[in-house]
Amino acid sequence: MELREQIAEYIEKKQYEIVSRTCDLVKIPSINVEDDSDKPYGRQCAQALDYLDDLCKEKNLVTRNLDYRCLEVKCSENQTGKRLVIATHADVVATEDDNIYPPFAGRVYGDYIIGRGVIDDKGPLMACLYAMAFFKEYNIPLKNDIRLFFGSNEECGMDDLQYYLDLEGQPDWGLSVDDDFPTVNGERGLVHFSVTVPKSEHADYIHSYGSKQRLIHDFCETTIDGVNTVLGRSEKIKNPVLYTFTESKVPLMKNPEDEKNILALMRDIEGKEIGINFQDEVSGKTAVKVLSAQSVGENIEFVFDIRIPVSRTTDEVVDSLKAYGESHKLPIKIVKVSKGYFQPADNPMVALLTDVYNKEVNANEKPYVMGACTYARVFENGCGFGSGNPHEVKPLPKGHGACHGPDEAHNIPVLLDAVKMLILGIKAVDDFWSK
Numbered sequence: 001m002e003l004r005e006q007i008a009e010y011i012e013k014k015q016y017e018i019v020s021r022t023c024d025l026v027k028i029p030s031i032n033v034e035d036d037s038d039k040p041y042g043r044q045c046a047q048a049l050d051y052l053d054d055l056c057k058e059k060n061l062v063t064r065n066l067d068y069r070c071l072e073v074k075c076s077e078n079q080t081g082k083r084l085v086i087a088t089h090a091d092v093v094a095t096e097d098d099n100i101y102p103p104f105a106g107r108v109y110g111d112y113i114i115g116r117g118v119i120d121d122k123g124p125l126m127a128c129l130y131a132m133a134f135f136k137e138y139n140i141p142l143k144n145d146i147r148l149f150f151g152s153n154e155e156c157g158m159d160d161l162q163y164y165l166d167l168e169g170q171p172d173w174g175l176s177v178d179d180d181f182p183t184v185n186g187e188r189g190l191v192h193f194s195v196t197v198p199k200s201e202h203a204d205y206i207h208s209y210g211s212k213q214r215l216i217h218d219f220c221e222t223t224i225d226g227v228n229t230v231l232g233r234s235e236k237i238k239n240p241v242l243y244t245f246t247e248s249k250v251p252l253m254k255n256p257e258d259e260k261n262i263l264a265l266m267r268d269i270e271g272k273e274i275g276i277n278f279q280d281e282v283s284g285k286t287a288v289k290v291l292s293a294q295s296v297g298e299n300i301e302f303v304f305d306i307r308i309p310v311s312r313t314t315d316e317v318v319d320s321l322k323a324y325g326e327s328h329k330l331p332i333k334i335v336k337v338s339k340g341y342f343q344p345a346d347n348p349m350v351a352l353l354t355d356v357y358n359k360e361v362n363a364n365e366k367p368y369v370m371g372a373c374t375y376a377r378v379f380e381n382g383c384g385f386g387s388g389n390p391h392e393v394k395p396l397p398k399g400h401g402a403c404h405g406p407d408e409a410h411n412i413p414v415l416l417d418a419v420k421m422l423i424l425g426i427k428a429v430d431d432f433w434s435k
Contacts, residue, residue: 005419010134015416022126023106025051029266032091035235045152046211048090052150059133070161073148076137081144082433083171087161087375088125089154091118099406112409120403122176124387125150131422141432146426154375161378173349174379175380176387182357184384185350185429186342187377188283188307188368189314192335193321195262195300198254206295207239217292220244230302241265241293261328266290275320282313283369303335307371310342353385356428357421387418
C-alpha cells in the first residue's frame with residue numbers, strides 16, 4: 001500500500017477518535033495559574049500532560065514527563081540521526097466573558113469543535129500526536145530522531161521549552177505547530193518597556209487588569225476626582241487603558257510634560273516618537289501599544305509593547321528607548337526582550353515544507369512572517385508549520401472563533417487534513433535528512 005493510501009485509511013479509521021480525544025483535552029481548563037499544588041504551572045496544566053501521557057502510551061509511543069513542565073514523545077527509545085523537535089502546547093489563555101458556547105465543554109457543533117484552546121493549541125497538538133502515532137501503527141521506521149514536545153507554558157513565557165532545550169540541547173530543526181499553513185518563516189522581535197511618572201491630584205486610583213496570558217489588559221478601573229469607573233474591552237473600546245488616558249477630561253499625570261510625552265507614546269502606533277518606525281517588505285511596520293497602567297503610591301506605571309520588523313534588531317529598539325528616555329526625562333525601564341527570528345523563503349527546510357503543502361493542496365502559497373510569538377523563536381533553527389487553513393471563513397459572529405478570542409472553533413476537516421500534512425511533513429524531513 002502506498003503512503004497516501006495508508007494515510008487515507010488511517011484518517012478514515014481514526015477520525016472520530018481524533019475528534020473525541022481533542023474534545024476531551026479541551027474539557028481540561030489548562031490555564032497557567034499558581035495554585036496549592038506542587039506543579040510548576042498549576043494542577044490543570046499537569047492534568048492535561050497526564051492525559052496526553054496516557055494517550056501516547058496507549059499508542060505505544062515513548063514518553064518522558066519533565067517535572068510537569070513538558071512531555072517529550074518519541075516513536076522509540078534509542079533514536080539516532082538528526083533531531084527534529086515538533087512543539088505544541090496544552091496551556092491556554094483565560095476565557096472571555098462573551099462566549100456563546102461553554103468554553104470548556106469540548107463539544108462538536110456541525111463541522112466544528114468549539115472550546116477554549118482548540119485552535120491554540122490543542123487541536124494542532126492532537127494532529128501532531130496522531131501523525132506520530134501513524135508511523136508506529138503502520139510500522140514505518142524513521143531514520144532520524146523525530147520528537148514531539150508538548151508544553152505547558154507557551155502562553156506565559158515559554159520557559160518550559162527553554163527548560164527542555166537546556167537539558168537536551170538545540171535540535172537540528174524545530175517546528176512550531178501553532179499557525180496557518182504553509183509555513184511561518186519569521187516572527188517579529190518584541191520589547192516591553194515601562195515608564196513610571198507622578199500622578200495628578202485628580203487620579204485617586206488607577207488599576208488595569210486581565211489574565212497574564214492576555215496581550216492587552218481587558219479592564220481599566222479608575223477613581224478620578226472621587227468617581228469610580230470600570231471600562232472593559234468591547235468593539236468600541238479595544239484598549240481600555242488607551243481610552244482612559246486619551247479621553248480623560250482632566251490631567252492624570254502630575255507634570256504636564258510627562259502627560260504630553262506619554263500621551264504621544266500612546267498615540268504613536270508606529271514608533272515615530274521613539275525613532276523606531278521601521279518597515280520592511282516581509283513583515284510590515286513597527287507596532288506600538290500600551291498594555292497596562294497601575295497607580296503605585298503617588299505614581300503611575302505604564303507598560304508598552306513593541307513589535308518590530310524582522311530586518312531590525314531588538315538592540316536597536318532598546319538603544320532608541322534609552323535615548324528617548326534621556327532626552328525627554330522619562331524613567332524608561334526595559335521589562336522584556338524577545339528576539340524574533342527570520343528564515344529566508346529559500347531555506348532548504350522552509351522550502352521543503354512549503355512545497356509539501358503546496359503539492360498536496362495544489363496551491364502556490366508562500367511562507368509568511370507574523371507578529372505573534374510562538375515556540376519557533378526559542379529554536380536556533382526553526383519555523384512554523386501548520387496547522388490551520390489560511391483561507392477559512394468561520395460561520396460565527398464577528399470577533400468569535402479565532403485563537404485567544406471567544407468561542408475558539410476548529411474545523412474538523414481542517415484538523416484531519418493537518419494530521420495528513422504533518423505525516424507528510426515528517427516523512428519529507430526524514431527522507432531529506434537521510435539522503
